[in-house]
Every structure is written in C-alpha cells, then in structure tokens.
Amino acid sequence: MKTVLKTAIFLILISIALPASGYPVIFKEQFYRLFHVHLVQYPDDTMENIYWLEKALKADFANPLYALAKIENEIQWEKYRYLFTMHINIKLIEQHLFLGNRFNKRNAYFYNAPWKDQNLESLEVAEACYRTALYYWDEAVSWAKKANERRFRWIDIPRIQFWQDEAFRIEKGTLNYGRTIKRELDLLQKVRERFEAMDYHY
Numbered sequence: 001m002k003t004v005l006k007t008a009i010f011l012i013l014i015s016i017a018l019p020a021s022g023y024p025v026i027f028k029e030q031f032y033r034l035f036h037v038h039l040v041q042y043p044d045d046t047m048e049n050i051y052w053l054e055k056a057l058k059a060d061f062a063n064p065l066y067a068l069a070k071i072e073n074e075i076q077w078e079k080y081r082y083l084f085t086m087h088i089n090i091k092l093i094e095q096h097l098f099l100g101n102r103f104n105k106r107n108a109y110f111y112n113a114p115w116k117d118q119n120l121e122s123l124e125v126a127e128a129c130y131r132t133a134l135y136y137w138d139e140a141v142s143w144a145k146k147a148n149e150r151r152f153r154w155i156d157i158p159r160i161q162f163w164q165d166e167a168f169r170i171e172k173g174t175l176n177y178g179r180t181i182k183r184e185l186d187l188l189q190k191v192r193e194r195f196e197a198m199d200y201h202y
Helices: 002-017 028-033 043-058 074-103 110-147 161-172 177-196
Strands: none
Touching: 028 043, 028 074, 043 074, 074 110, 074 161, 074 177, 110 161, 110 177
16 A cells, blocks of 8 residues: 555656646647737737737748638638738737836826927837737738638638628728727827926926
8 A cells, every 4th residue: 555655656756746737839720829818918918919929920830720700712812811910000009008108108298398208209109009000900901801702701700700800890890990090190299299398496
C-alpha cells in the first residue's frame, strides 16, 4: 500500500513539474480567440488586444473545418473570410478608440495650464489612436462591401449572424465609426487650440 501511495505521489509531483504541452498559434481564428475585453480595461489590456487582433489580420485562415462557423461550400467560405476580416477591423477600431479616450482631454481647464505641454503630448497620442482607427474604418467598410455583394445576399452562415448584422449596418449607415472618429478629432483639435492659447502666469 505504501509503495502504491509513494508511486502516486511521485507521479503527481512529476506531472506538476513537467511543462504542459501546448500548440502553436498561427491562424486567424486562434489569434482572434486571444482577444478579450475586461470589465475595467486599462491601456495595457487594450494594447494586448490590439497586438492579437493585428496578428489575426496578418495570419492565414485555418482550414474551413476549424472555422468559427459551419462552412458547407465555397461561397460560404468566401463570405466568411470577408466578414471575419471586416469584424477584426471593427474590433481594432474599438480598441483604438478605447486607447485614444484614455489619453484624450475633453476640456482644457484653466488650472491645467502648468501642465500644458504634458496635456498637448497626451492629445497627440489620442490623435494618433483616432487616426489609426480611421484607417481601420476604411478597411472595415471595404470588406463589408465585399461581404454585401449581391451574390452573397441569400447566403446565411450560422453562428456569425452578428458579423452579418455589422456588415448590413455599415451598408445602411447605422454603424458609422467614421463619423464618430471625425467628431472626436474635431473636439480634440478645439481642446488643443485652447491649451495652446494658455499662458501660465499665476
């Protein structure tokens, strides 16, 4: 009995000590699964998500057997690829907006004058985030147009209905991050001008 117990303890200790086997992350779908949103999202969390999403954009698609939806034919596969790429671009827009909002100043209060330079630097970072988001918006619109071509109109792909809804909303104009981003850039410019006009004397 003692020998069996010793052997069991030894095996447990060995299993704990040995590294767990993993698998390489090389396909879009795998990188996309690493994307996650926290209840409270800090800049580091956002940067991590941007990293995984950009890796997903550059990676190849997995075999249709491992797609995030059930793919039964070539036309579904083509639409799936367009929708997936559009959706990744939308998520990149959202993450850049999150990050930009962390650095954006909504107002230039007079008592912030001593930190004028730091505030202007923060606005530069926010602007860079918004302009990057604008680039991804143009990409998302382009992929949505491909996914909304007439030949795909009656092609339904279960489990990614939300992506199809996103493409439809982009086409109809009810999902328009371009308008949102331009509004943020206009506000940012007004705040920047107020900071630049500040003269700290007190």
